[in-house]
Amino acid sequence: MALTAKDIASIFTGMDLGAEKIAENFNKLLEENIGQDNQLDTLNNKTLKIGNFIGNDNPNIDNLEPGIYPFGFWQDKPISTNETSWPKRIRGGAEWGWIVQYGGKNQTKAQFIFGAGAVLCYRAWAGGRWDNWTLLNLTVEQ
Secondary structure (H helix, E strand, O other): OOOOHHHHHHOOOOHHHOHHHHHHHHHHHHHHHOOHHHHHHHHHHHOOEEOOOEOOOOOOOOOOOOEEEEEEEEOOEOOOOOOOOOOHHHOOOOEEEEEEEEOOOOOOEEEEEEEOOOEEEEEEEEOOEEOOOEEOOOOOOO
């Protein structure tokens, strides 16, 4: 059975209840679908890992493994302004979305942030350090 858009949307049901509710819904969806046509097993082990939820308790994203990570920060628990692994544009505020990382430990790697607040950011690891975040300007289609 393939995951549907409705399944993915169910992750964010109860979003106003905070990061814990989204993480709970995400884990429930994984539990319900593991083994069905081996789709999530294939995603986790042969292509990209579906990573753990990133929130206020684990905000540093400098050392992620390759994969896709849901994240969420709310007004009562925003991304710290001192957390330098995040783009300055979204530090100190509320944002949620996905981080995609390509490449691992001793490789050149790249991270993309797809935020719900029309935020799209990119950075690369090369020469033993992360480059500065590049914000991609978006025009909202009317």
